[in-house]
Amino acid sequence: MKLTLKVWRQQDPTSPGKFVTYEARDIIPEMSFLEMLDEVNEGLLARGEEPIAFDSDCREGICGTCSMVINGLPHGGQKATTACQLHMRLFTDGETITIEPWRARAFPVVRDLVVDRSAFDRIIQAGGFVSVFTGGTPDANLIPIGKPDADLAMDAAQCIGCGACVAACKNASAMLFVAAKVSHLGILPQGRVEKDRRVLRMVQAMDKEGFGSCTVTGSCEAVCPKEISLRFIARMNRDYSVSLLKGGE
Amino acid sequence: MTRMKLDSQIPSGPLAEKWDKHKFDLKLVNPANKRKFEVLVVGTGLAGASAAATLAELGYSVTCFCYQDSPRRAHSIAAQGGINAAKNYKNDGDSVHRLFYDTIKGGDFRAREANVHRLAEVSVSIIDQCVAQGVPFAREYGGLLDNRSFGGAQVSRTFYARGQTGQQLLLGAYQALSRQAGLGSVKIIPRTEMLELVVVDGHAKGIVVRDMATGAVSSYAGDAVVMATGGYSNAFYLSTNAVGCNVTAAFRAYKKGAAFANPCYTQIHPTCIPVSGDHQSKLTLMSESLRNDGRVWVPKQKGDKRRAGDIAESDRDYFLERKYPSFGNLAPRDISSRAAKEACDEGRGVGPGGLGVFLDFSDSIKRLGEDKIRERYANLFEMYERITGENAYQMPMRIFPAVHYTMGGLWVDYNLMSTVPGLFVLGEANFSDHGANRLGASALMQGLADGYFVLPYTIGHYFATNKVARPTASHAEFRAAEEAVRARIQKLLTIKGKRTVRSFHRELGRLVWDKCGMARNEKGLKEALRRIPAMREEFWSNVTITGSGESLNQTLEHAGRVADFLEFCELMCLDALTRDESCGGHFRTEHQTEEGEARRDDENFSFVSAWEYQGLDQQPVLHKEPLVYEGVHMSQRSYK
Incomplete structure (x- = not known):
C-alpha cells in the first residue's frame, strides 16, 4: 500500500506547529498503525531528517500511552481500540491520513504528537484513592x-487514562475520566467511606486544571478504547450533588 | 578492583521462622528521624510504586522517577492473568509450604530458598492489601473472591481481575503513591530516565537522570537508591515487553559495582501471537489462562498445509497432552515453549514460515458453549482478531513462544540490597525468587511482596546501622557522573553514520534469539560472543541519530538503550556459556535427557552466578553463591 500522511509537526511547546505531508510506501496490511509510523520514521532518519515524535509503550492497548487523533478521531475510530492496536488492513491503498496530537488546553503539546497529560495525575492525587496504609488490613474475604457490584466497579476501573475522552470532547472535558475513578471506588464498600470528600476534591482539581464543562454529548464514550459508559458520568453527577447537599466534607 | 564478597545475609533458624525472626532482629529508625532520610526510587511498576508509597507512609522522604509520562503506565500494567497467593480459599490443599515448593520446583531448584519461602508467606497479605485499596478482583456470586488455575500448579490459587490483573494491581499501587504525592510526602518525576548511579565512599548516594522532554541532565542525592527498573527482555528486540523497557539503569549499576546475577535465565512464554514480518516492533502475549480451555496441537505430518478444520482428529498431535499427561496443556512455560519449538523444528509448524502451533478452543466451545468461552476470554479473542484479522471462535489461534520475562537481574541479599551498600533492587530487576524459570502469576506477587512487605523493613536496618552522611548533589562524584552522561550523549550525536538505531537493535535481537534463546549450545554462544563486539564497534562508528540532546529526542533515547544492550548481551551469552548444564529456561542442547528434557548438573552448578564488572572488553569475574536447600529435596522436575 502507498499512503499520504498529513502529520502535525511542532518543535516544542512554544513554537507554532504545522501539518507536513509525507509519503508512506510499502505498507502491508499486517502492520499496526504505529509500525507504519516506525517505517516512515526509518525513512526520515535515512534522509537525515528528524523523525515524527509520538508516544507509545506497551503497544497492546493497556498502558494508555499512545495518543493521536487519526482522521479526526482519537485513536482512529475503530471500536474499543487504541491507536497501537489499529492495523493497516483497515486502510486502503492511496488513502490520505491526517494525524494530530490530542488537542486540549490542559494537555499542552510537548513535541509533534506528544502531549503532557500530568493533569490527570494531579486529579488522582486530589482524591482518586482509598486512604489505607500498607499492612494492618483485614482478611480479603x-x-x-456482590458479583454485580464487583463487575460494575471493574467496568469503571478499566479506564487506561489515555485522554481520548478529552480529545474527543468539544469542550475538552475530563468528566468521563474522573467519573470512571469516582465510580470505581464509590461502588465498592472499601471506597464508600470517603465517597463525598473524594468526588468534591476530584471535581475541584479537574476544574482547576482547565478542563471544560460536560454537556453530555457522549463523544467521549464513543471513542473510549475501554468502552467506559456515559452512565458513570450520571452517577458522578448524583454523587457530587449529594455530597454538596450534605455540606461537603 | 576490590574483591567482591557475596554475603546472602540469610537468617539462621528453621526455614519457616527466618522472616519473623529477621524482622525482630532488624534495627529500627525512630519515626521522628525517618523524614531526614531521602530515598530515591527508580521505576514505578508494581515494585517501585508499592515501595515508594509504603516508604512515604512510614515517614521517609521519597522521590521517584519513571521514564513513562505517568507512573500509571509502567509495564506491570500489561500483566493479564493473575496473582498467586497461598490463601487456600478453595480448600484444595494449598498452603504457604505448597506455594513455596511449587515456586522452587518451577524454578528448577535454582532460586534462593529463604527468599522464596518469605515470598510465599507474604503472598496472603498482598491480597488483603489490594482488596483494602479497592482492587476489583473477580468475585463469586456469594461475594467472596474467585480463583483460577495457572501453569505448574495443581491448586487454584490465582486471583484475577478479568484479563487485566496487572492493570488493576498497578492502579492500586499508583493510587497509594498518588495519595502520598497529594500529601506532599512523595515527589514524582516522570518522563525522566536514570543514566548513572553515583557511589560515594562505597555507598550508593544518588543518581544522574535526563529529563526526556527538555534534555536536561541533573543529579539527585539520597541516603539510599531503590531500583525497580524491570527486566531486560528487550535485549531480544522482539519481546512482549513495552517498547521502552530497557536494561540501562541496571547495567549502569553493574558498571558501578553491583553484581549481575544469572543473566542467562530468560523466560520464553509459550502463547504469543506469531511474528508477521520484519516490520514487527513487539510481540503480544495471549494469557496463559487460555490454556485452561484451549488445546495445543500441530499436524502429525510434516509440511501439512491444510486448514486446521480440514485436518482430521487422527492426523493431529496434541503434543503437550501426549508428553505431559498429568499437567497436559498447563505444563510450565519453559517446557511448553520447548515442546512447541521442537514441533516447529520438525517441520510441523503452522502458519507463515511454519513458526506457529494451534491453540484450539473448538472442544471447549462444544462442551461449554461459545458464550461461556466469550465470558471468560472475550477481551483476549478480540485482541487476537485485531492483530491477526482471524476469528478464534471459528478457527484455532496460532501461537508461538516469545521472550516475556527475565529471571536474572542484579544480585541482592536477603535484605534486597545489592553488592553496593545502599542500593536496593526490587521486582523483576533483581534475581532472587524465580530461579531458572518463573511460574505464571508469580511476577506480580514478587513485585508487590518486595515493595509493600520486604523493603520497608530492611531499608530501615540499613539506615540504622550505616551512619553515612548524605552528600550534596554538587559533590565531585556527581559532577563526574554528569560529565560522563553528557559526554556519552554528545558522542552518540556526533557519529552521524548510515545505519538506524532500530536496524542495530533488530540485528542484535535476532542474533541472541538464535544463539541464546529457547535452545543454546557452546558453538552458537561462542559465535554470538564473537559477533557482538563487532556489532558494537559498528554501532559506535556508523549509527545515525538526528536532532539534538536539548529536547525530546526518541531516537537518542533508543540509541542509549541499544548501546547498553550491545554490552549486556555479551554478559548474557557469557553466562549461558559458563553454565554448562540445562535448567529451567536455560536449555543447553548438550545437556538433555533421552526425552529431551533439561538435565541439571547439581553437583557442579548448584549456585547463583554473580558477575562483577571489570571494564569494557575485559572478562567480568564470576562469583558463586552456593544454593543450599533445607526445606526441599532437589529432584528431577517432572510434569508427566
Whole structure:
C-alpha cells in the first residue's frame, strides 16, 4: 500500500506547529498503525531528517500511552481500540491520513504528537484513592462484595487514562475520566467511606486544571478504547450533588 | 578492583521462622528521624510504586522517577492473568509450604530458598492489601473472591481481575503513591530516565537522570537508591515487553559495582501471537489462562498445509497432552515453549514460515458453549482478531513462544540490597525468587511482596546501622557522573553514520534469539560472543541519530538503550556459556535427557552466578553463591 500522511509537526511547546505531508510506501496490511509510523520514521532518519515524535509503550492497548487523533478521531475510530492496536488492513491503498496530537488546553503539546497529560495525575492525587496504609488490613474475604457490584466497579476501573475522552470532547472535558475513578471506588464498600470528600476534591482539581464543562454529548464514550459508559458520568453527577447537599466534607 | 564478597545475609533458624525472626532482629529508625532520610526510587511498576508509597507512609522522604509520562503506565500494567497467593480459599490443599515448593520446583531448584519461602508467606497479605485499596478482583456470586488455575500448579490459587490483573494491581499501587504525592510526602518525576548511579565512599548516594522532554541532565542525592527498573527482555528486540523497557539503569549499576546475577535465565512464554514480518516492533502475549480451555496441537505430518478444520482428529498431535499427561496443556512455560519449538523444528509448524502451533478452543466451545468461552476470554479473542484479522471462535489461534520475562537481574541479599551498600533492587530487576524459570502469576506477587512487605523493613536496618552522611548533589562524584552522561550523549550525536538505531537493535535481537534463546549450545554462544563486539564497534562508528540532546529526542533515547544492550548481551551469552548444564529456561542442547528434557548438573552448578564488572572488553569475574536447600529435596522436575 502507498499512503499520504498529513502529520502535525511542532518543535516544542512554544513554537507554532504545522501539518507536513509525507509519503508512506510499502505498507502491508499486517502492520499496526504505529509500525507504519516506525517505517516512515526509518525513512526520515535515512534522509537525515528528524523523525515524527509520538508516544507509545506497551503497544497492546493497556498502558494508555499512545495518543493521536487519526482522521479526526482519537485513536482512529475503530471500536474499543487504541491507536497501537489499529492495523493497516483497515486502510486502503492511496488513502490520505491526517494525524494530530490530542488537542486540549490542559494537555499542552510537548513535541509533534506528544502531549503532557500530568493533569490527570494531579486529579488522582486530589482524591482518586482509598486512604489505607500498607499492612494492618483485614482478611480479603471479610469484605464480601456482590458479583454485580464487583463487575460494575471493574467496568469503571478499566479506564487506561489515555485522554481520548478529552480529545474527543468539544469542550475538552475530563468528566468521563474522573467519573470512571469516582465510580470505581464509590461502588465498592472499601471506597464508600470517603465517597463525598473524594468526588468534591476530584471535581475541584479537574476544574482547576482547565478542563471544560460536560454537556453530555457522549463523544467521549464513543471513542473510549475501554468502552467506559456515559452512565458513570450520571452517577458522578448524583454523587457530587449529594455530597454538596450534605455540606461537603 | 576490590574483591567482591557475596554475603546472602540469610537468617539462621528453621526455614519457616527466618522472616519473623529477621524482622525482630532488624534495627529500627525512630519515626521522628525517618523524614531526614531521602530515598530515591527508580521505576514505578508494581515494585517501585508499592515501595515508594509504603516508604512515604512510614515517614521517609521519597522521590521517584519513571521514564513513562505517568507512573500509571509502567509495564506491570500489561500483566493479564493473575496473582498467586497461598490463601487456600478453595480448600484444595494449598498452603504457604505448597506455594513455596511449587515456586522452587518451577524454578528448577535454582532460586534462593529463604527468599522464596518469605515470598510465599507474604503472598496472603498482598491480597488483603489490594482488596483494602479497592482492587476489583473477580468475585463469586456469594461475594467472596474467585480463583483460577495457572501453569505448574495443581491448586487454584490465582486471583484475577478479568484479563487485566496487572492493570488493576498497578492502579492500586499508583493510587497509594498518588495519595502520598497529594500529601506532599512523595515527589514524582516522570518522563525522566536514570543514566548513572553515583557511589560515594562505597555507598550508593544518588543518581544522574535526563529529563526526556527538555534534555536536561541533573543529579539527585539520597541516603539510599531503590531500583525497580524491570527486566531486560528487550535485549531480544522482539519481546512482549513495552517498547521502552530497557536494561540501562541496571547495567549502569553493574558498571558501578553491583553484581549481575544469572543473566542467562530468560523466560520464553509459550502463547504469543506469531511474528508477521520484519516490520514487527513487539510481540503480544495471549494469557496463559487460555490454556485452561484451549488445546495445543500441530499436524502429525510434516509440511501439512491444510486448514486446521480440514485436518482430521487422527492426523493431529496434541503434543503437550501426549508428553505431559498429568499437567497436559498447563505444563510450565519453559517446557511448553520447548515442546512447541521442537514441533516447529520438525517441520510441523503452522502458519507463515511454519513458526506457529494451534491453540484450539473448538472442544471447549462444544462442551461449554461459545458464550461461556466469550465470558471468560472475550477481551483476549478480540485482541487476537485485531492483530491477526482471524476469528478464534471459528478457527484455532496460532501461537508461538516469545521472550516475556527475565529471571536474572542484579544480585541482592536477603535484605534486597545489592553488592553496593545502599542500593536496593526490587521486582523483576533483581534475581532472587524465580530461579531458572518463573511460574505464571508469580511476577506480580514478587513485585508487590518486595515493595509493600520486604523493603520497608530492611531499608530501615540499613539506615540504622550505616551512619553515612548524605552528600550534596554538587559533590565531585556527581559532577563526574554528569560529565560522563553528557559526554556519552554528545558522542552518540556526533557519529552521524548510515545505519538506524532500530536496524542495530533488530540485528542484535535476532542474533541472541538464535544463539541464546529457547535452545543454546557452546558453538552458537561462542559465535554470538564473537559477533557482538563487532556489532558494537559498528554501532559506535556508523549509527545515525538526528536532532539534538536539548529536547525530546526518541531516537537518542533508543540509541542509549541499544548501546547498553550491545554490552549486556555479551554478559548474557557469557553466562549461558559458563553454565554448562540445562535448567529451567536455560536449555543447553548438550545437556538433555533421552526425552529431551533439561538435565541439571547439581553437583557442579548448584549456585547463583554473580558477575562483577571489570571494564569494557575485559572478562567480568564470576562469583558463586552456593544454593543450599533445607526445606526441599532437589529432584528431577517432572510434569508427566
